[in-house]
Amino acid sequence: MQPFVYIALPARVVFGFGTAKQVAQEVTRLGCSRALVLTTPQQVAAGEQVQADLGDLNVGIYSKAAMHTPLEVTLDALAQAKALGADCCVAVGGGSTIGLAKALALHSANSAKLKIVAIPTTYAGSEATPIIGQTEVLPEAIVYDVELTLSLPPQMTVTSGLNAIAHAVEALWAVEANPIISSLAIQGIKAIARSLPLIKAGPQSKDGRADALFGAWACGTCLGAVGMSLHHKLCHTLGGSFNMPHAETHTVILPHAVAYNAPFAADAVSSVAKALGVANASQGLYDLAKENGAPYSLKALGFKEEDLERAAELAASAPYPNPAPLKKEKLLALLRNAYEGVRPL
Template sequence: MRTFTYTALPSRVVFGSGTVTRVREEVERLGRRRVLLLAGRHLDPRVTDGLGDLVVTRFDGAVMHTPTPVTDRALVVAEQHDVDCVVAVGGGSTTGLSKALAARAGYDQVIVPTTYAGSEVTPVLGETRDGVKTTRSGPEILPETVVYDVDLTVDLPVALTLTSAVNAMAHAVEALYSAQANPVVDGMALDAIAAVARALPRVASDPHDLGARADLLQAAWLAGTCLGGVGMGLHHKLCHTLGGSFDLPHAPTHTVVLPHAMAYNAPAVPDVMARIADAMGVPDAPGGLYDLVAGLGGPTSLAEFGFTRADIGRAAELATATPYPNPRPVTADGIARLLTDAHDGRRPG
């Protein structure tokens, strides 16, 4: 018998094709009238057309890992225009800025994701101050509403699609062996893993395959919900360290490290790895994931991002400085070996 505690998070999700035209209705549903629109280059004109006069100002300076000076600047803009709601259209970096503003000033948020990062359904905010990335969590950080529109994802380049979808898969994988794992999260995680494994090759051969794109976006939501619902382990800790302290790119780093983190944990959770392999339709989960990424031309080595063998010792030290839950005990030597394999791009198994 399993013992668990489960808390569902109160976020409203609108999912489909063409749903971006419903953003105004969702802002009004929250009783809000003064919108700060956060968006970069990938803004669908239907968002601005639909929101019309509700948009009182815009900010397009979001960057990865949510540096606090950017939030400071965006907050000045928001306060000058007396906004009461943030609408964010973009990837995890844009969502991160929206959450940082909500954490500071309590704004309601409507998020329109264009990648598979999953941040939009978590109450977690990772911020970087003076080169150090810290994470905090709170109900005020969780966006009120998410509008998933598959149309906005069809132009996401295949390389970005691959790494972002593996980023989603990482949330699902670590949820399955989390100390807080429970049947609801298990179901979502396995569904997300299977969908990513099935849909990625289809999107790679036809990026405009709307059905495969919808599978990936739904997997992103499910995997993000896993991330928001239970604690993560070694893999997320490593990627957090590599992103925050070595400035490695978020989703590509997840893509390289995940097969190695899975191989590290496999001896402690063979049953979980068997369920993942089954969901992916491969004989061995870590090797199968590595092959999926390599077969689609994705990154397999940390060296590709400028991470060197000389960095391994410090990264292992940082990643093991404070204890955290993980199915297999985390040792500096073990992590150094894992990072060496990830640096060299070796296939696990």
């Protein structure tokens, strides 16, 4: 057994069916009484149901959460929270909404810091991770209600699930890897991998949806506990500099990042393959995406071929710690394969 350091991230987790009805109890447990509900424009109906469940604890809804948490949206939401006298926010949705909640908590930290109750409706795992590495902006409570994920569209289900798997994969080869998180990572990969075919066969499969949501928590917890490497560096580059869609980009890049690192992280990659039940981890991840209807090329996502070299240059210029050296020429080859949608060798 190798020496290791493990730091548990504090959060109360409530998991089950119909658990969103308990949101008022979670708000009062935090000592709060004025909750602002957060959603994207597309999830207002879900937010309104949570408002009803909150009853007198609800002070309003803010429904402009957006991908990548634009500063102007954060400041607008913060102004509304202050005007309403909110002491906590209830984030209903995926990474965009939960990211906004964490940004509000961070921006309000110098005054009356807003507490967070997260009710995830996707498998992004944002609720289990801090932003900019500060654990004080983690949600204080996470309510996982499987019923809220039953209507998640099939393709979004696959890309959201593979986005979550990416968190677990990188946890296995991270500098801070430890046996506790590695065990959780393998559980998360297994749960999501077995859930996707079930959901494809029956989008409202309760067994499939429960496995996927548990896997999302497990994988998100992994990302919150250890650092990021090549895969997240590439996805952050493509999202931040080229405005590529978050989960879809993770889905396309992951098999190629695994292939890139395979010679330098053989044990970790072997663990991924075993968790997937395949002989080759990178090919297994590629097949899992393609066979379940997810995009598998950057070209299909609208990325421009002429931007490949610039993306490789940006990724190589400020690398994250990674098992394999990050060389521009090799990163360019990786990105070109991802652009064309080539099945990894």
